[in-house]
Amino acid sequence: MIEVKNLHKSFGSKLAVDGISFTVKKGEVLGFLGPNGAGKSTTMRMVTGFLPATEGSISIGGSDVEGDEIAAKSKIGYLPESAPLYSDMTVEAFLKFSAEMRGVPKGEIKEAVDKAIATTFLEKVRHQSIETLSKGFRHRTCFAQSIIHDPEVLILDEPTDGLDPNQKHEVRQLIKRMGKTKAIIFSTHILEEVEASCTRAVIIDRGKIIADGTPDQLKNKSKNAGSAILRVDGVEKQVLIKEIEKLSEVKSTDSVPALYEEGIALRVFPDKGKKDKLAAALAKLVTEKGGELRELRMEEGRLDELFREITKSDNEE
Amino acid sequence: MEAFAVLLKDFAIPVLIVSAVFIITLQLLPREVRTIFKRELTSYFTSPIAYVLFVVFLLVSNGLTFFYLGVLESGEASLYMPYFQYLPWYLVLIAPAVGMRLWSEEQRQGTLELLLTMPLSPWHGILGKFLAAAVVLFGMLVLSFPIVWTINYLGDPDNGVILSGFIATYFVSLCFLAVTSVISAMTRSQLVALLVSVFICLTLWLIGLPPIADFIMNITGPFEFTKPVLQFFYSLGMMPHFTELAKGVLNIRDIVFFISFIVVCLIATSVVLRVKRA
Numbered sequence: 001m002i003e004v005k006n007l008h009k010s011f012g013s014k015l016a017v018d019g020i021s022f023t024v025k026k027g028e029v030l031g032f033l034g035p036n037g038a039g040k041s042t043t044m045r046m047v048t049g050f051l052p053a054t055e056g057s058i059s060i061g062g063s064d065v066e067g068d069e070i071a072a073k074s075k076i077g078y079l080p081e082s083a084p085l086y087s088d089m090t091v092e093a094f095l096k097f098s099a100e101m102r103g104v105p106k107g108e109i110k111e112a113v114d115k116a117i118a119t120t121f122l123e124k125v126r127h128q129s130i131e132t133l134s135k136g137f138r139h140r141t142c143f144a145q146s147i148i149h150d151p152e153v154l155i156l157d158e159p160t161d162g163l164d165p166n167q168k169h170e171v172r173q174l175i176k177r178m179g180k181t182k183a184i185i186f187s188t189h190i191l192e193e194v195e196a197s198c199t200r201a202v203i204i205d206r207g208k209i210i211a212d213g214t215p216d217q218l219k220n221k222s223k224n225a226g227s228a229i230l231r232v233d234g235v236e237k238q239v240l241i242k243e244i245e246k247l248s249e250v251k252s253t254d255s256v257p258a259l260y261e262e263g264i265a266l267r268v269f270p271d272k273g274k275k276d277k278l279a280a281a282l283a284k285l286v287t288e289k290g291g292e293l294r295e296l297r298m299e300e301g302r303l304d305e306l307f308r309e310i311t312k313s314d315n316e317e
Numbered sequence: 318m319e320a321f322a323v324l325l326k327d328f329a330i331p332v333l334i335v336s337a338v339f340i341i342t343l344q345l346l347p348r349e350v351r352t353i354f355k356r357e358l359t360s361y362f363t364s365p366i367a368y369v370l371f372v373v374f375l376l377v378s379n380g381l382t383f384f385y386l387g388v389l390e391s392g393e394a395s396l397y398m399p400y401f402q403y404l405p406w407y408l409v410l411i412a413p414a415v416g417m418r419l420w421s422e423e424q425r426q427g428t429l430e431l432l433l434t435m436p437l438s439p440w441h442g443i444l445g446k447f448l449a450a451a452v453v454l455f456g457m458l459v460l461s462f463p464i465v466w467t468i469n470y471l472g473d474p475d476n477g478v479i480l481s482g483f484i485a486t487y488f489v490s491l492c493f494l495a496v497t498s499v500i501s502a503m504t505r506s507q508l509v510a511l512l513v514s515v516f517i518c519l520t521l522w523l524i525g526l527p528p529i530a531d532f533i534m535n536i537t538g539p540f541e542f543t544k545p546v547l548q549f550f551y552s553l554g555m556m557p558h559f560t561e562l563a564k565g566v567l568n569i570r571d572i573v574f575f576i577s578f579i580v581v582c583l584i585a586t587s588v589v590l591r592v593k594r595a
Contacts, residue, residue: 048434052595074436084427088360100352101435145431 001026001183002047002153007056009042009207016042018207019056024200026152029179031198031215032187033303035311039207040187041081044155047185048078060153074103077151081158083142087131091122091141094130095148102149116144119174121167135162143171147178154178156186160193172196191303201303205311218306224267225301226275229256230282233263235291240264243289249274249281263294324462324469327476332459339452346444349437353445357419361453366418374411374457378404379464396468401482401563405555408490409522413514415453416497417507419446420586424505433594443586447498454490458483478565485562488575489555493518495582502589525556553578 002024009017017039024030032040045051047058049065049072057064063071086094095113104112117123120140125133130141139162146154159175160168168190175184176197188194194201195215203211203218211218219225232240241253249271256265270278279296286293343351361367382400423429432442461483468474496517501510523529533547555578558571 045430050430050434050594070436070438073434076434078431078434080427080430080434082427084429084431086356086360086428087426088363089356093359097352097356098431098435101349101437103348103436 001028001061002185003057003059004043004047005057007043007046007058008054009039009046009051010054016207017046020204020207020209021056022202022209022212024153024183024185026183027180028200029175029184029186029198031194031201032185032204033189033191033194033201033307034187034204036189038204038311040204041157043204044078044157044185044187045080048076048155049073074149075152077146077149077154079143079146079154079156079159081161083139083162085130085138085142085145088129090127090129091117091133091137091144092126094141095144098145099148104149112148112150116148119147120144121170136164136167139163140167152182154182154184154186156184158188159186160188160190168193191307194303203307203310210310211306215303219301219303222301222303222306223309224299224305226270227254227299228268228270228278228282229265229295229297229299230268230286231263231265231293231295232286233292233294235264235286235289237264240286240289240291241266243285244268244282247281247285249278263292323476324466327480328462328465331480335455343448347437347441349435349441350445350448353442354449357446357449358452361415361449366414367453370411370414370453371457371460374407375460377407378461382464383467396464396474396479396482400464401486404486405489405522405559408486408493409518410515411457412454412490412493413497413500413511413518416450416494417501417511417514419450419498420502420590421504421507421510425507433590439587439590443498443583443590447494447583450494450498451491454494455487458487458490475565481565481567482563485559485571488562488572489522489559492521492555492575492578492582495579495586496521499582499585499589502586502593520550521553521555524550525554525559530554530557 002022004023005021007017007020008015020039020043022030032043034040042051046053047060047065049069052066057066058072059065060072061075063075065072086097089097092113095116096109099109099112117126120143122137122140122144125137125141130138133141139159143156143159146156156175160171163171172193175186178184179197179199186197198215200212200214201218202209211221213221230244244250244253244266251269251271254267254269256267268278268282275298279298283293283296343354378400381403420429423432433439465476465479468479469476493514497510497514500514500517501507504510504513524533530551533544533551536544536547555575558574561568562571
């Protein structure tokens with residue numbers, strides 16, 4: 001549905017996007033992660049045809065964004081980052097305007113507006129002037145605009161920005177639901193959002209894709225994925241470390257930052273392929289040594305860890 | 318009562334015909350142009366801007382003519398000297414004030430990003446917006462009818478010449494509007510758009526003043542080499558074209574000048590919008 005190949009964008013001498021390629025199929029929700037200024041918004045602006053690409057090609061449902069601009073644009077719904085709106089219009093008038101501009105047939109406009117208003121919970125402010133709306137309502141009005149023509153492709157630049165926690169939850173559910181029948185790209189700073197609604201995520205830094213996979217795959221790439229956190233009382237720390245490192249299931253140990261007041265806390269990394277047996281082996285060892293097991297927990301790995309690891313090392317270069 | 322009938326025949330019917338032609342043309346244009354036109358026109362009247370401009374323009378143009386410029390004392394049933402001669406001077410300010418928001422407001426609000434990612438060509442936007450502002454200016458001139466009524470009440474003027482004066486004025490105001498369209502595409506600030514446009518419109522108007530024209534034509538000495546450039550600017554000057562038309566001399570060359578000027582400015586607007594995005 002969305003096919004992006006070798007996309008480059010430079011502003012003067014500054015390279016904002018440096019060779020990004022990806023595809024999003026129907027039924028996929030792709031999350032864009034990355035620090036500020038990484039090139040997420042610039043990429044989205046090129047996909048929607050707002051900015052021309054310096055190099056590379058973008059095709060939306062088979063239509064080239066540069067060669068067949070109008071056909072490509074008509075398949076896209078777009079929520080820009082700042083959620084811009086015509087503040088002199090009412091919510092309803094604005095959505096009607098958007099529907100007309102998006103080519104919704106005349107007889108279906110009222111229905112489309114009603115549906116978009118219901119989907120984004122705008123009934124209360126329907127006849128209100130956009131000028132007087134709070135940030136959350138403004139954001140949802142712009143969101144409503146992006147889905148008014150029931151597009152095949154949705155590009156959402158930080159769709160949950162400025163919403164309260166309940167609204168954030170609603171929007172995530174909405175994206176997940178719509179993702180079943182559309183191809184969606186959305187960018188976010190909030191990592192739990194990726195886990196909540198994406199089928200796939202890419203991490204972008206300095207204009208390049210530096211990680212690509214399902215949320216679970218990405219989590220497994222983080223350094224601490226698969227390690228165990230162990231907290232024990234009643235044993236000498238050095239003795240315990242020695243014993244643990246003797247175990248065949250264990251690769252290495254690491255200290256845990258001082259999160260715990262009592263007992264000895266350790267992070268234990270499993271040897272290759274022995275992740276499943278690690279917990280049992282550790283529990284057995286602690287009991288044998290007469291220690292008291294306070295806590296034993298396997299870590300799944302976390303997106304924010306991976307995010308920090310790979311974007312930080314890059315920044316320190 | 319007789320004056321009223323004359324007014325109806327000489328002015329109301331042409332206005333109705335122009336309006337009808339405009340509405341039919343609008344129906345023939347793409348739906349995107351109509352939608353943008355409608356939105357733009359509505360927004361002029363939902364904010365105070367159109368009303369303020371109407372009142373200022375009518376007070377200044379009609380008021381000055383009645384009280385200072387001597388339409389009553391001149392003893393002549395003509396409007397060129399006391400009225401049309403001065404109208405472009407007010408429009409140098411009024412037309413940019415009407416057009417300053419066209420593109421700069423889109424940029425300030427960020428809605429340009431919405432507009433340009435909708436399935437339409439930038440041309441639809443440029444045309445729709447220009448037409449909406451053109452209708453506002455048309456309304457302004459239509460509302461100037463008290464002065465026409467007065468002169469018809471007092472004497473027996475040549476209404477054909479007066480009508481041609483309005484046509485000339487409208488063309489000049491559309492040219493000023495087209496200049497403003499280009500400038501407002503360059504900046505996100507309405508104030509900057511207004512000031513720069515007023516400056517350019519004033520220059521385009523002043524350069525046609527006889528003393529300045531004479532100066533350009535007779536330039537000699539060390540600055541003679543600038544003559545071709547100055548002559549080029551002189552050829553863009555609107556006053557000569559306006560004066561002919563406003564005096565009732567309907568010359569196809571002047572009309573072609575005005576229309577090409579507007580078209581070139583609208584093309585320039587699209588170029589500016591494209592360059593801004595890249």
